[in-house]
Amino acid sequence: MGELQFISLDNVTFQLQEKHNFKWLTNMGEVFRVFDQQDSGNICFGIEKDGIKKFVKYAGAKTKEYTGQPKDAITTLKNSIFIFEDLQHKHLINLLEHFEVEKGYVLVFEWFEGDCLHPHWSFPPPHKYTHPESPFYRFKQLPIERRLKSFKSILEFHRHVERNNYVAVDFYDGSILYDFRNNLTKICDIDLYKKKPFINTMGRLWGSSRFMSPEEFELGAKIDGKTNVYNMGAIAFGLLGGELDRSISKWEAGQELYQIAMKAVQKDTKDRYSTIEEFVLAWESVIKS
Numbered sequence: 001m002g003e004l005q006f007i008s009l010d011n012v013t014f015q016l017q018e019k020h021n022f023k024w025l026t027n028m029g030e031v032f033r034v035f036d037q038q039d040s041g042n043i044c045f046g047i048e049k050d051g052i053k054k055f056v057k058y059a060g061a062k063t064k065e066y067t068g069q070p071k072d073a074i075t076t077l078k079n080s081i082f083i084f085e086d087l088q089h090k091h092l093i094n095l096l097e098h099f100e101v102e103k104g105y106v107l108v109f110e111w112f113e114g115d116c117l118h119p120h121w122s123f124p125p126p127h128k129y130t131h132p133e134s135p136f137y138r139f140k141q142l143p144i145e146r147r148l149k150s151f152k153s154i155l156e157f158h159r160h161v162e163r164n165n166y167v168a169v170d171f172y173d174g175s176i177l178y179d180f181r182n183n184l185t186k187i188c189d190i191d192l193y194k195k196k197p198f199i200n201t202m203g204r205l206w207g208s209s210r211f212m213s214p215e216e217f218e219l220g221a222k223i224d225g226k227t228n229v230y231n232m233g234a235i236a237f238g239l240l241g242g243e244l245d246r247s248i249s250k251w252e253a254g255q256e257l258y259q260i261a262m263k264a265v266q267k268d269t270k271d272r273y274s275t276i277e278e279f280v281l282a283w284e285s286v287i288k289s
Contacts (some may be wrong), residue, residue, distance in 0.1 A: 001245075002017065002018070003177050004016065004017065004064060005018055005019050005097060007016070007019070007020065009022055009025065009031045009034075009045075009105070010021050010026065010027055010030050010031040010032070010043070011030070011032050011137045012031050012032070012033060012034040013034075014034045014036040014043070014064075014191060015036070015064050016036075016043075016061050016062055016063060016064060017063070017064065017066075017096070018062050020060075020062070020103065021060040021102065021103065022105035022223075022261060024101045024102070024106070025045060025047065025056065025058070026110075027048050027213060028049065028056070029047040029048050029049030029054070030047060030049065030251075031045050031046070031047050032046050032047070032048055032053075033045060033046030034046075035058075035121075035269070036063060036064060037064070037065060037120070037128040038063065038066075039066055039067075039215075039241075040066065040073065040076070040191070041063060041066040041068055041070060041072065041073025041076070041101055042057050042058055042063070042073060042077060043058050043061055043063050044058070044154060045058070047109065050277075051059050052111075052123065052187075053111035054096065054108050054109065054110065054156075054212050055084050055093070055108070055109040055110070055111050055112070055128045056106060056107070056108055056109075057077065057107040057108075057109065058077075058104055058105070058106050058107075058133050059073035059074045059076070059077040059104050059105050059187045060073070060101070060104015060105060061103075061104065064241035070103075070104065072173060074104055074105050075245035076191055076192070077105050077107060077191065078105055078169055079094070079191075080107070080190070080191035080192075083166070083190055083191065083193050084107075084190065085209070086164055086166070086167065087160065087161060087190060087193070089157050089160050089187060091153045091154070091156060091157040091186055091188065092157060092187050092190065093110065093112055093186050093187070093188050094109060094110040095107060095108075095109055096108045096110055096219075097217050098111060100281055102211065105169060108134045108204075110187075112179065112184075112186050113136035113176055113179050113181065113182075113184075114177030114179040114184070114186055114189070115133055115138075115177065115178055115179075115180065116135060116174060116176070117136050117139055117174070117176045117178060117239065118136065118172065118173040118174035118176075118208075119134065119135055119136070120174070122134075122164075122175075123135075123136070123137075125140055135180075135184040136173065139178055139239070139240075143151050143266050144174075144240070144252050144253055146183055146238050147240055147253075148240070148253060148287065149183065149185075150176075150178060150183075150185040150238050150239065151186040151235070151236060151240065152183075152287075153186075153261060154176065154178065154185065154187065154232070154235060154280075154285065155168060155232060155276070155280050156280075157187050158171075158228060158231075158232060158276050159276050159277060160278075161190075161228070162225055162228065162275060162276040162277060163260055164278075165196050165198065166194065166195055166197075166247060167193065167194050167198050167223050167225070167228055168190070168193055168228050168231055169193055169194055169206060169207065169223065170189070170192040170206040170207040170208075171180060171187075171189075171193075171207075171211070171231055171235075172207060172208035172210065172235075173210075173235070173238055174189065174208070175188055175189040175190070176188075193225070194243065196224060197222070197224070198213065198220075198222075198223045198224075198225055199220060199221070199222060199223065200216065200218060200219060200220060200221045201215065201219070202218070202219070203218070203219045205217070205223070206236075209239070210234065210243060211231055211234040211235060211238070212230075212231070213227050213231065213234075213269075214235075215227055215269065225274060225275040225276055226269040226273070226274060226275075228276050229273045229274075229275070229279050230262045230264060230265055230266075230271045232262045232264060232267055232276065232279060233260075233263075233264025233265035233279075234264075235270075236253075236257075236261040236264070237251075237265070239268050240252055240253045240257070240261075241253075241258075241261070243246040246262065246265065252256065254256050254286075256286040257283065258287050258288075260279070260282050260283055262284065263282075264279055264280060
């Protein structure tokens with residue numbers, strides 16, 4: 001990698017591997033935030049015009065952390081359009097428009113005033129878990145009822161994913177946005193979700209190993225509803241327990257829900273719930289009682 005280039009737009013400065021033209025972006029409004037630490041090849045911006053904020057996701061620039069080719073990032077981003085359109089939901093960020101520019105592709109979303117629960121650029125671990133200003137730390141201090149409500153939003157969205165014949169790939173706490181003022185949860189990153197049937201042709205699939213099932217590391221394995229059950233169970237331990245420490249002593253949501261989460265994260269697929277639907281029904285029956 002050569003020398004990094006500094007780029008300044010309105011109120012933000014960031015670095016890229018090479019110079020890039022963002023005139024199309026400054027024409028859309030004032031740039032007030034940049035999210036430039038992703039390794040996906042996308043760079044994202046907050047823009048504001050006439051008092052309305054939007055979130056802009058762009059592929060085509062050589063971002064600092066990306067090791068691939070911009071054309072591959074563009075292809076992935078374009079493919080995600082159909083996924084966002086197919087899976088529209090109140091708990092998913094809302095895609096407003098998308099278009100081509102000279103050197104890349106742009107997706108524009110409604111702005112959501114939420115914090116990412118895995119802010120690795122501002123609170124790299126261990127600060128993520130310990131710093132009083134870290135969104136994840138703040139989330140873990142919320143009353144258990146609020147965290148259960150947040151998890152319910154995540155489950156509702158993934159039940160919708162399943163009903164639309166998709167599987168979640170690369171869903172982790174970095175895909176979760178939480179609005180602390182209004183206690184709302186939204187999912188922001190579904191670019192790699194796949195239509196079923198989906199077979200693991202990579203070996204180690206994309207994703208955070210903290211939330212991945214054994215079959216997501218296994219070449220030729222079927223990725224299906226049981227995989228997503230594991231993912232949801234692992235997320236439950238992240239939001240309501242000790243993440244990778246799945247002992248009851250770190251769990252904060254009662255014995256019955258603990259048993260359900262434990263069943264979800266069994267290594268052998270046959271020992272898990274067979275679908276998200278089944279997992280949700282078990283979970284909800286405990287919440288209701």
